[in-house]
Amino acid sequence: MAHAAPAPGMRPRTTAITAGTTTTPDVFGARTHLIAKWATPVVIGLVYGYWAAANQRHGGPVTGWNILFGFVTALVFIGLYAAVRALASRMRREVHALLWAAFTGCAVGFLISQTGASVLNSAGIAVACAAGWFGVLFYRYYTHEDAEGHRIF
Template identity: 60%
Template structure:
């Protein structure tokens, strides 16, 4: 059975057992650019994947390329929107937003393979359930009730 370790009341600076935090060596501008770059790269990968699933190994057509770029744009825009909005929500809603995003993204991706609507919905719900359980656990253990990160 595990128990909390008693603290001695020594400040973290003088505590020899406290782990020092790693310094943030990058600027805010770098973090904003990295966030936008991540959304673009993930969007392009998602769009390519959607287009590849849609053509099922057939020839690349103009409509297929358009589907890929529209999917990439929608994915990146929703990713950035949720990434900006979710931290301001309570942990339950935060997890639910990312769950809905992951489930819809996977469901659309899976539907492009030619699977039935029921199969695509079932697979999307399965991915959503796993995502919800994982994210809720993560946010529940890393945030307080108001949604502030525990450091």
């Protein structure tokens, strides 16, 4: 397997945690990361609120109550997303993955329930999504920790 040769005069960055290994440079500054930290849940929440409102009206006309429902749904989603993000990072990898999987399953189940589907259908799809997401996240968190359970990056 071929690897790119370092450019002349360039030295790879190292961190104190992984002394001797290279890391990718941080292209954006702290201000950009702070903006992205709060802009991401807001944008995702607005899309989620619009999606829930569109599911609820079943392709009918947009009403004031439908718009209100979309914005309230977006606010609740943003609040829960921020709470899960704040709590999950302090948990062990199993609970961390379980918390995000439960959040994702509930969010998907709510969207499905707004279409008028049965409760069993909504719950079944939500559990299937949560189980798949748990598997993906557990694998990611498990492979990004050292033997003592400390996150590598």
